[in-house]
Amino acid sequence: MTTIAVPTRFRLRGNGLAVVGTTILVLVLAFCLLGPLLYHTDQVHTDLGAARLSPGQQGHPLGTDDLGYDVLGRLMIAGRTSLAIGVLAGLLATAIGAIWGALAGYVGGWLDAVLMRIVDTGVAIPALFLLLVAATLITPSIGVLSLVIGCVSWLVPARLMRAEAATLRERDFIKAITVMGAGRFRVVFTHLLPNAVGTLVVAGTFQIAEAILLVAYVSFLGLGVPPPATDWGAMLSKGITYTYDGAWWLILPPGIAIVLIVCAINFVGDGLRDAFAARGRS
Amino acid sequence: MSELASESSSAERPRERTPSPSEAPAASESSDANAAARVLEIDDLRVGYGSTVAVDGLSVTVSRGEIVALVGESGSGKSTVALAALGLLPRSARVEGTITLAGQDIGSATPEELRQLRGRGAGMVFQEPMTALNPVLTIGFQVAESIRNHDSQPRRHKHYDDRCVELLERVGVPDAAKRLKQYPHQLSGGLRQRVLIAIAIAAGPGLILADEPTTALDVTVQQQILDLIRDIRDTEGTGTLLITHNLGVVADIADRVIVLRNGKVVEEADTETLFASPKADYTRQLLAAVPKLGDTQHEDRHAAENAVLQLRDIVVEYHGRRVVDDVSLTVDKGEIVGLVGESGSGKTTLAQCALGLVTPKSGAVDVFGGRLDSKARRRLGVVFQDPASSLDPTKTVAQTIAEPLVIHTRTGRAERQRKVRELMDAVELPQSLLDRRGHELSGGQRQRVSLARAVVLGPDLLIADEPTSALDVSVQAAVLDVLERLHVGFGFGCLFISHDLAVVDRVCDRVAVLRGGQLVEQGPCATVLHHPEHPYTQALLLASPVPDPAAQRERRRPARA
Numbered sequence: 001m002t003t004i005a006v007p008t009r010f011r012l013r014g015n016g017l018a019v020v021g022t023t024i025l026v027l028v029l030a031f032c033l034l035g036p037l038l039y040h041t042d043q044v045h046t047d048l049g050a051a052r053l054s055p056g057q058q059g060h061p062l063g064t065d066d067l068g069y070d071v072l073g074r075l076m077i078a079g080r081t082s083l084a085i086g087v088l089a090g091l092l093a094t095a096i097g098a099i100w101g102a103l104a105g106y107v108g109g110w111l112d113a114v115l116m117r118i119v120d121t122g123v124a125i126p127a128l129f130l131l132l133v134a135a136t137l138i139t140p141s142i143g144v145l146s147l148v149i150g151c152v153s154w155l156v157p158a159r160l161m162r163a164e165a166a167t168l169r170e171r172d173f174i175k176a177i178t179v180m181g182a183g184r185f186r187v188v189f190t191h192l193l194p195n196a197v198g199t200l201v202v203a204g205t206f207q208i209a210e211a212i213l214l215v216a217y218v219s220f221l222g223l224g225v226p227p228p229a230t231d232w233g234a235m236l237s238k239g240i241t242y243t244y245d246g247a248w249w250l251i252l253p254p255g256i257a258i259v260l261i262v263c264a265i266n267f268v269g270d271g272l273r274d275a276f277a278a279r280g281r282s
Numbered sequence: 283m284s285e286l287a288s289e290s291s292s293a294e295r296p297r298e299r300t301p302s303p304s305e306a307p308a309a310s311e312s313s314d315a316n317a318a319a320r321v322l323e324i325d326d327l328r329v330g331y332g333s334t335v336a337v338d339g340l341s342v343t344v345s346r347g348e349i350v351a352l353v354g355e356s357g358s359g360k361s362t363v364a365l366a367a368l369g370l371l372p373r374s375a376r377v378e379g380t381i382t383l384a385g386q387d388i389g390s391a392t393p394e395e396l397r398q399l400r401g402r403g404a405g406m407v408f409q410e411p412m413t414a415l416n417p418v419l420t421i422g423f424q425v426a427e428s429i430r431n432h433d434s435q436p437r438r439h440k441h442y443d444d445r446c447v448e449l450l451e452r453v454g455v456p457d458a459a460k461r462l463k464q465y466p467h468q469l470s471g472g473l474r475q476r477v478l479i480a481i482a483i484a485a486g487p488g489l490i491l492a493d494e495p496t497t498a499l500d501v502t503v504q505q506q507i508l509d510l511i512r513d514i515r516d517t518e519g520t521g522t523l524l525i526t527h528n529l530g531v532v533a534d535i536a537d538r539v540i541v542l543r544n545g546k547v548v549e550e551a552d553t554e555t556l557f558a559s560p561k562a563d564y565t566r567q568l569l570a571a572v573p574k575l576g577d578t579q580h581e582d583r584h585a586a587e588n589a590v591l592q593l594r595d596i597v598v599e600y601h602g603r604r605v606v607d608d609v610s611l612t613v614d615k616g617e618i619v620g621l622v623g624e625s626g627s628g629k630t631t632l633a634q635c636a637l638g639l640v641t642p643k644s645g646a647v648d649v650f651g652g653r654l655d656s657k658a659r660r661r662l663g664v665v666f667q668d669p670a671s672s673l674d675p676t677k678t679v680a681q682t683i684a685e686p687l688v689i690h691t692r693t694g695r696a697e698r699q700r701k702v703r704e705l706m707d708a709v710e711l712p713q714s715l716l717d718r719r720g721h722e723l724s725g726g727q728r729q730r731v732s733l734a735r736a737v738v739l740g741p742d743l744l745i746a747d748e749p750t751s752a753l754d755v756s757v758q759a760a761v762l763d764v765l766e767r768l769h770v771g772f773g774f775g776c777l778f779i780s781h782d783l784a785v786v787d788r789v790c791d792r793v794a795v796l797r798g799g800q801l802v803e804q805g806p807c808a809t810v811l812h813h814p815e816h817p818y819t820q821a822l823l824l825a826s827p828v829p830d831p832a833a834q835r836e837r838r839r840p841a842r843a
Contacts, residue, residue, distance in 0.1 A: 172666040173674045173720075176732070179637045180686050181659030194676040 018271020024264035028257070032079035041073025044228050052242065055249050063249040065238060074235060075253050081231035083261070085146050085215045090208030092150025097157025098200050102188045104158070105165025106174075116162065119155050127152040128217060135223035142225065145218070149211050157203045164196045198276030205269035209262045216258050232258050319345045320382075321488035321521040322367060322404065327379035329362050329371065329545075336362045336375075338545040344489060344521040349511070351524045351536035351553075353568075355754035356725075359545035360525045364491045367523070368404060369396045384488055402432050405482025409494035411474035415466040421477055422446055422462030428484035449480040454510060471625070472503035479510060483520065490514070493525045500624035500781065501825040505838075508535050508827075527754060529572050530827030533557055533834045541565050553831050571759040572829050573784040575811060588651070590615050590743040590775040591636055596645035598631050598799075605631050606642070607799040611777075613743065618769065618776040620790035620807070622783060622822070628799040629779050633747050636777060637664060650742065660690045663736030663774070667748035669728035673720030679706075680716040683734045690739060705734040708771070709764050726757035730764060737768050744769075744776040750785065762789060783826050787811045795819050 047068030055063040055071075062071035104115040134148045165188075168174055174191055182191075193200075218224050219233030232254040239250030322344040329337040337359040344350045354360045365371050367381055369388045381388040384403035386395065400406075408414035415424060426442040429449075443462060450458035453476040466474055475495060482490055492511065496504035512535055514520050524536060532539055532553065539556045541548040541564065549562040560566045591613040598606040606628040613619045623629045634640040635647055638654045649658045666672045673682055683705055684698045693701070706713055709730040720728060729749055736744055749765070750758040766789065769776065780786050786793055787807050794804035795818065803816040814820045824837050 172668055172672040175637075175639060176664055176666060176672060176735070177674075177685065179639065179659065179662065179664045180689060180735075181656050181662075182685070182689050186689065191674050191676075195674065197676075 015271045015274060017267045018274075021264040021267025021271065024260055025268060028079065028261050028264065029083070032076050032083060035076040036073065039073060039076070041070040043069055043073055043077050052245075052247060054247075062253055063247075065235075065250055066242065071249055071253060074230060075232075075257060078230045078232050078235050078254065079257060079261075081142060081225055081229060082212055082215055082233070082258075084142050085149065085231070086208050086212035086261075088142070088146035089149035089153065089211035089215070090204055092146060093154040093207045093211070094157045094200055094204040096150065096154035097159075097203070098161045098193060098196070099188075100154065101158040101161025101163075102165045102192050102196070103184075105162040106169050106188055106192055107184060108166070108169070112162070116159075119158050122152075122155045127214070131214065131218055132221065132223060135218055140218075140223060140225050145215060145225065146211075149214050149218075153207060153210060153214065157200070157207060160199055160203050161196060164199050165192050168192055168195055198272075202269055202273040202276065205265055205272060209265040209269070212258065212265070213262055321346055321384060322523060323380075323382040324363070324367065325380045325382075327363065327366060327381065328377070329359070329366055330376040331374060335545050337366070339379075340540075340542070340545070340547055342523070342540060344523050346488060346521050347515055347519040348538065349515055349522040349524055349536050351526060351532040351539045352542060353526060353529065353532055353539055354542035355527055355568075355756065357544070358542040360542050361493055362545075364406065364493045364523065364525055367491060368400050368406060370400075398432070401428060401485040402487055404489040404491050405479075405485070405487040407475070407478050407482050407490060407492040407495045409497050411471060411478050411498065412466060414478055415474060417466050419465075420462060421450075421464050421466065421469070425449060425462075425477065425480055425484060428481040432485040446480075449484055450477070453477070453480045453483075453514075454506075455480070470503075471499055472506060475499060475503075475507050476510065479507075479514070483514060483518070486518075488521060490520055490522045491525075492522060494527070495524070496531060497526070497528070501827075502624065502821060504531070505534075505825045505827070511535065528827070529569065529755070529829035530834070533829050533831045534827045534838070541568070557829060557831050567756060569829055571756040573759070573762075573782070573788045574828065575784045575787050575823070575826075578788050578807075588615055589613065589648070590650055591745075591777060592646075592648040592651075593632065593636060594646045594648070596632065596635055596642045596647070598628070598635060598640060599643050605799050606635070608645075609796070609799070609801045610645075611794055611801070611804070613775045613777050615742065615775050616773045617792065618778050618790045620786035620793040621777060621779045621796060622781065622786055622793055623796035624781060624822075626798070627796040629796050630747055632796070633745055633777060633779050636745055637662075656690075660686075660739055661742040663739070663741035663744040665729065665732045665736050665744070665746040665749045667751055669725040669732070669752055672732050673723075673728055675720050678717050678719055679711075679723070679731050682720070682731055683738055686735060686739050701738065702734075705738055708737075708768060709734045710760075724757075725753050726761055729753065729761050733761070733764060733768065737772055737774070740772055741774050744774045745779075746776060747779045748781065749778075751781065758785070765789065783811060783823060784828075795822070 050058060050064050050068040051066050053060050053064040055061060057063065060070050060072070062075070064070055065074065100115060100119070104112040130152045131148060135145070138144050138148070174187060177187060177191060215224065215231060216233030216236070219231050220237040222237060224231055224234045235254035236251055239247065239254070242250055320343055322342065324340060324342045327337050327340045328335070340363060342350060342352070342363070352360045352363060362371070366377060367383060367388070369391065371377060377389070383399055386399060386403065388396070388399070391399065422443065423439055425446040426439040429442045429445055430436045430439065446462055447458045450461060455461055455473055455476050461469070469477065490511070495511070496507050499507060508531065511522060511524075515522060524531075526532060536553050538550070538552050540550045541562065543564050548564045549556065549560065551561070556565065557569070560569060589612045593609060593611045596606050596609045597604065609628070609632060611619070611621070611632070621629045621632065631640055635642050636649070638647075647654065650661060652658065680699070680702050683702045687693050687698050687701065702716070703713060706716065711727060711730050711734070715723065715727065723731065732749070746765070750761050753761060762785065778786065778790055790807055792805065793807050793810050795802045795810065795816070797818050803810055803814065803819050810819060811823065814823060828834055828837065
């Protein structure tokens with residue numbers, strides 16, 4: 001990994017958008033993870049006496065929601081949920097997709113046909129639909145949501161990895177190691193996957209961004225983690241009710257947070273892709 | 283410089299050359315005959331990228347009707363010279379010195395003047411005819427384009443059809459009219475290179491810049507292309523700057539030779555002199571490194587011990603096309619068998635059958651007298667052609683060499699390390715490379731690592747598919763030395779695939795010649811390569827150029843007749 005990290009970081013520095021993306025990412029992470037340590041709010045007990053205060057009132061910089069939770073504090077802990085699910089689901093999707101695609105692309109033949117037709121079928125069923133069905137059947141928690149989102153969004157990484165594996169398979173070093181008697185698992189895990197790390201890292205970042213969006217959808221529809229826990233999608237969903245009362249502070253902060261983080265991750269992903277492409281050329 | 287130019291135009295040349303520069307058509311616009319004779323003049327050229335120097339003080343003159351060869355190994359800067367002559371170097375390059383092409387200074391030329399010079403001043407022929415042609419455009423379109431670019435009143439491409447046919451016929455493309463509608467992939471490598479030459483001479487340039495024009499071609503095709511270049515020189519009086527690494531090609535065609543090393547001119551002389559009495563040490567080393575047919579003494583081996591590889595009546599078909607047609611071949615223990623043939627002869631496919639990468643349609647593959655199972659694979663080593671792709675870029679040299687040990691044995695880490703170090707010595711690589719990765723090594727180093735990996739388990743059979751074809755001659759010589767020493771040490775049987783007869787003669791005991799999937803001739807090297815019976819083997823032998831101008835002239839006579 002060290003040999004990859006060095007040129008990548010070097011290249012990222014020259015890429016304006018990627019630097020912006022990384023900066024935003026670090027700031028948002030610090031805000032969600034470190035913020036609650038410095039800015040103490042009660043996010044468990046409701047306080048109807050302090051409900052729907054507008055920003056600045058009674059020491060609430062971003063006001064409070066309909067149950068009296070401080071919006072700034074809530075934004076932090078909601079972010080924790082969104083990011084945790086996003087990262088876990090994104091990694092899970094990439095991992096499943098990588099192994100699935102590597103096997104299909106490397107082994108080829110009927111196994112390839114079967115594995116990839118399963119992927120095609122999966123793509124034909126809307127992920128959101130599967131997600132909603134699953135969320136109604138199982139009580140949502142961070143773990144369950146990550147698992148479900150990961151299991152519905154591994155299809156794209158699988159296709160990417162299959163293409164990569166099919167190309168790598170024709171390279172002489174793979175042939176050489178096969179001829180020497182290496183088993184399929186050895187070839188896939190010690191040679192194919194490490195060589196596809198560039199593709200996988202890039203696919204992984206985009207998967208994380210997508211998972212954050214998916215969890216926002218699900219929560220927006222009221223099928224997210226149960227209260228008092230929350231995430232940015234759920235905050236949006238609740239805030240929508242009070243839009244016509246002019247309670248902008250209930251929807252703008254989570255909305256902006258989602259847009260910011262998704263854009264930032266995509267910038268980083270684009271930067272990584274350029275960096276790996278440049279490395280491949282040199 | 284001027285003495286050189288006048289000398290080369292006045293001195294009697296041993297070659298049959300019809301036109302003297304004054305008879306040559308066109309190019310008589312300049313009043314000064316001597317200057318007009320010079321189509322390219324490079325004076326003290328220096329090219330650098332960042333802190334590296336690609337070309338360091340090179341001066342060359344090419345006159346009309348003269349073929350000047352620029353010889354060097356990879357990294358010698360020879361290709362940079364061709365690009366510089368057409369003003370094609372990237373912006374990041376620092377260029378000093380003057381380049382005069384067709385009487386115009388490249389350094390001070392405007393972009394439009396440069397465009398005019400490219401094609402009209404000098405035509406370029408590239409190494410890889412497939413990538414130099416656009417795969418989605420027809421041959422007709424691409425040839426017409428090169429004429430149209432220099433037409434003062436450009437018309438529709440169709441308008442130039444007649445001229446295109448004329449040009450294609452000039453460069454020896456059969457059925458020229460039919461070819462206009464074809465695409466590059468429908469043509470053979472040799473025909474593509476002819477098309478490229480047609481494009482290069484379309485605007486009637488005084489100079490052809492040929493950058494390794496025959497390197498990607500088979501020897502028999504190479505000879506045809508060299509004949510064509512010579513013929514264009516003889517009839518049109520075009521000057522040629524030939525960039526090549528192949529000293530045989532130089533001996534065959536060049537009038538004058540400039541040897542480059544690391545961007546510096548090592549030696550410059552006319553061809554006869556250079557080959558007869560090379561002055562610089564480097565030139566001598568280069569000449570010595572070229573394997574020559576007949577240099578190796580073959581002992582009579584009474585083999586027929588136990589066969590390590592037996593291919594019997596192998597037939598391989600791809601989509602109904604026979605690539606290997608009923609071939610039988612045996613490699614005995616401790617014996618090196620050469621498999622020779624041009625591209626498409628099926629030699630690599632045959633090797634892949636032996637390796638179990640291709641399943642033959644019929645016939646039997648016996649490795650160590652049985653099937654190629656895991657136990658047999660343990661006794662099998664392999665080296666592939668392309669050093670760039672034969673090592674896993676994510677693994678270190680130590681990991682790569684140790685991999686077969688990890689797969690087949692339970693050797694401990696310390697034991698593995700000891701074994702790897704031992705092999706690094708055997709293939710003559712410094713231990714300091716152990717932690718490097720494949721892309722940090724040179725081509726020759728990578729092939730040595732491949733060899734070390736192939737023999738780490740002490741194999742009984744080594745299959746080497748063109749192991750040195752991508753290497754420079756001096757590196758090739760060193761790698762072949764290593765192979766021979768390993769062979770002596772381990773005593774493995776070896777199937778050695780190559781297109782280079784001289785390399786096979788040097789390394790192998792027996793040789794089999796393949797053509798179009800069929801076995802043409804097989805037997806001891808001493809017989810097949812020195813007294814060939816089959817006409818194809820004879821043609822193959824005659825077509826491979828030798829680095830000796832006099833001998834080369836001798837050889838060309840019967841080949842042309």
